Amino acid sequence: AAIIEIENLSKQYRGGTKALNDVSLTIEEGEIIALLGPNGAGKTTLISIICGLVVPTGGAVRVGGHDIATDWRAARRLIGLVPQEIALEPFETVMNSVRFTRGLYGEGSDDAWIGQVLRSLALWDKRDTPTKELSGGMKRRVLIAKALAHRPKVLFLDEPTAGVDVALRREMWQVVEQLRRDGVTIILTTHYLEEAEEMADRIGVIDRGRLLLIKPTAELMGEFGKKT
Numbered sequence: 001a002a003i004i005e006i007e008n009l010s011k012q013y014r015g016g017t018k019a020l021n022d023v024s025l026t027i028e029e030g031e032i033i034a035l036l037g038p039n040g041a042g043k044t045t046l047i048s049i050i051c052g053l054v055v056p057t058g059g060a061v062r063v064g065g066h067d068i069a070t071d072w073r074a075a076r077r078l079i080g081l082v083p084q085e086i087a088l089e090p091f092e093t094v095m096n097s098v099r100f101t102r103g104l105y106g107e108g109s110d111d112a113w114i115g116q117v118l119r120s121l122a123l124w125d126k127r128d129t130p131t132k133e134l135s136g137g138m139k140r141r142v143l144i145a146k147a148l149a150h151r152p153k154v155l156f157l158d159e160p161t162a163g164v165d166v167a168l169r170r171e172m173w174q175v176v177e178q179l180r181r182d183g184v185t186i187i188l189t190t191h192y193l194e195e196a197e198e199m200a201d202r203i204g205v206i207d208r209g210r211l212l213l214i215k216p217t218a219e220l221m222g223e224f225g226k227k228t
């Protein structure tokens, strides 16, 4: 079933920049989609609109059938966002950092679920460690755990490997593979073709606010192969 339906979405910022131009896209439950495009293409704007952080100037988005314009709260409950910036409470333990996020969504804490998330992300042994003592890769995994705390159906990863070294990039790829096994629908942005190829079921290419194409990864890579 479709979990995200995007119809003719457009966004013009106040300064006049047209960040998105008539983007339509349907994402099925359980899919991993990579949005590939250069800096300034409109990737973050697209994610921010779906997550309710930016208001579009045209078009519509439904998450789990809930229109974000009229039913934002219901839509938002289904979504977890891992932002680009690492922002954690340095003195808080891993467990409490994740618990605190869940509290923001107004639900009672569910330590059994949080424990499951921490195990899945290989953070269980660090649950009582203050976040400032974690490696960069572990901090990124804590951000993912925070975004999963309220049991979203869809997880957005905005440039999950921007500015990280090769080893950390591979670690992130493995985390996404684990989330796939857990059945989470994932939408990630990247400007590395290799990264999109490694993780995604389908790759969408965005440039200057337009979704130029969206195709199954194998099909797209086959076409790249033919051209070279």
Ligand code: ADP
Pocket: 013, 014, 015, 017, 018, 019, 037, 038, 039, 040, 041, 042, 043, 044, 045, 046
């Ligand atoms: P990407 O994530 O692909 O790098 P963005 O969605 O961040 O692209 O940006 C798309 C375009 O919109 C860029 O030209 C950017 O400068 C512009 N833009 C992004 N955010 C804002 C904003 N808050 N106000 C004005 N222009 C913005």
Ligand code: ADP
Pocket: 079, 080, 081, 083, 087, 088, 089, 100, 101, 104, 146, 147, 148, 149, 150
């Ligand atoms: P803090 O570092 O104070 O715990 P958060 O990480 O909870 O801050 O929140 C940072 C931003 O990310 C907020 O604007 C919030 O809307 C967003 N955010 C945090 N957690 C989630 C989540 N699980 N799903 C979607 N958005 C989230």
